[in-house]
Amino acid sequence: MRVIAHGGAGGRPDEPAPRQATLDEATRRGVDADTPLGAVEAALGVLESDPRFNAGVGGAVQSDGVVRTDAGVMTSDREVGAACSMPGVEHAASVARVVHSETPHVFVSGEHAVDLAGEFGIETGVDLLTDEKRERYEAEDPPQGGPRAHLDWLATRFGSGDDQAGGGADCGEPEEAGGDAPDHDTVGAVATDGETFAAATSTGGRSFALAGRVGDVPQVGSGFFCTEAGGASATGAGEDIARVTLSRRAVDHLDDGLSAQEAADRAIGEFEEITGSGAGVIVLGDEDAGSAFNTEGMQTSAAER
Numbered sequence: 001m002r003v004i005a006h007g008g009a010g011g012r013p014d015e016p017a018p019r020q021a022t023l024d025e026a027t028r029r030g031v032d033a034d035t036p037l038g039a040v041e042a043a044l045g046v047l048e049s050d051p052r053f054n055a056g057v058g059g060a061v062q063s064d065g066v067v068r069t070d071a072g073v074m075t076s077d078r079e080v081g082a083a084c085s086m087p088g089v090e091h092a093a094s095v096a097r098v099v100h101s102e103t104p105h106v107f108v109s110g111e112h113a114v115d116l117a118g119e120f121g122i123e124t125g126v127d128l129l130t131d132e133k134r135e136r137y138e139a140e141d142p143p144q145g146g147p148r149a150h151l152d153w154l155a156t157r158f159g160s161g162d163d164q165a166g167g168g169a170d171c172g173e174p175e176e177a178g179g180d181a182p183d184h185d186t187v188g189a190v191a192t193d194g195e196t197f198a199a200a201t202s203t204g205g206r207s208f209a210l211a212g213r214v215g216d217v218p219q220v221g222s223g224f225f226c227t228e229a230g231g232a233s234a235t236g237a238g239e240d241i242a243r244v245t246l247s248r249r250a251v252d253h254l255d256d257g258l259s260a261q262e263a264a265d266r267a268i269g270e271f272e273e274i275t276g277s278g279a280g281v282i283v284l285g286d287e288d289a290g291s292a293f294n295t296e297g298m299q300t301s302a303a304e305r
């Protein structure tokens with residue numbers, strides 16, 4: 001089994017070492033799995049439990065003060081499972097796997113996704129909001145009223161948390177725009193047993209987004225994609241990633257015969273040219289693994305067994 005994982009594209013983290021240790025533990029856990037699907041779920045399970053990453057516990061807070069998780073998974077037979085907008089669900093990637101393997105659907109959302117999780121033995125009702133995130137939200141004079149009031153409130157705040165790729169500026173800032181170093185971010189993994197592939201991504205989204213906002217992560221082709229040629233997982237400014245279906249782009253380049261590194265480089269180059277925004281992607285192919293980002297940093301880990 002070969003597994004690669006990322007811990008989000010953004011600024012340089014203040015404390016990269018503990019994040020790297022968790023990423024390395026995640027890929028170690030992944031290579032022990034029996035299947036690529038099991039490998040990406042196991043790897044993301046480790047990352048979702050570490051509040052240093054913006055997935056599961058420690059996920060970004062939406063405008064109503066709630067953390068909602070999203071995830072998606074795809075295998076090289078083109079089976080897809082995604083789940084989104086789940087309060088209290090730490091292991092969003094496991095819910096995506098349930099949608100992939102136990103339902104005839106590709107995407108389940110909100111309270112029904114939470115119910116599905118509970119039915120399949122995935123813990124729900126988890127407190128995902130860390131003290132640090134709660135304090136930061138409360139310091140921002142939380143909005144009252146309906147969606148319009150929330151939109152007014154978030155106009156100057158969306159994406160401004162340091163849990164975002166791109167740090168204090170916004171996760172949409174390319175490298176030259178700078179931004180404070182964040183230490184939390186979206187997570188993703190791609191695995192192969194030499195015959196088949198799986199790709200998965202999991203997130204809490206972007207901080208101070210409208211309650212109910214869903215980004216690229218659980219959208220097939222945007223946050224994740226996988227074919228017989230290989231798989232990809234993306235991170236960064238989710239609205240922009242969705243506009244260019246970044247993961248699909250990267251895997252298309254693999255399909256066209258590029259190496260994983262060339263595919264990652266080309267996809268990020270195209271992303272930046274089209275959107276002027278910030279993102280990262282990991283790619284795993286038959287021969288090699290690759291990663292590229294146009295933000296200040298993106299930590300990755302790879303393991304093989």
Ligand SMILES: NC(=O)C[C@H](N)C(=O)O
Nearest residue numbers: 165186205215235236238
């Ligand atoms: N930091 C991230 O990668 C956020 C994620 N792409 C989202 O927009 O939900």
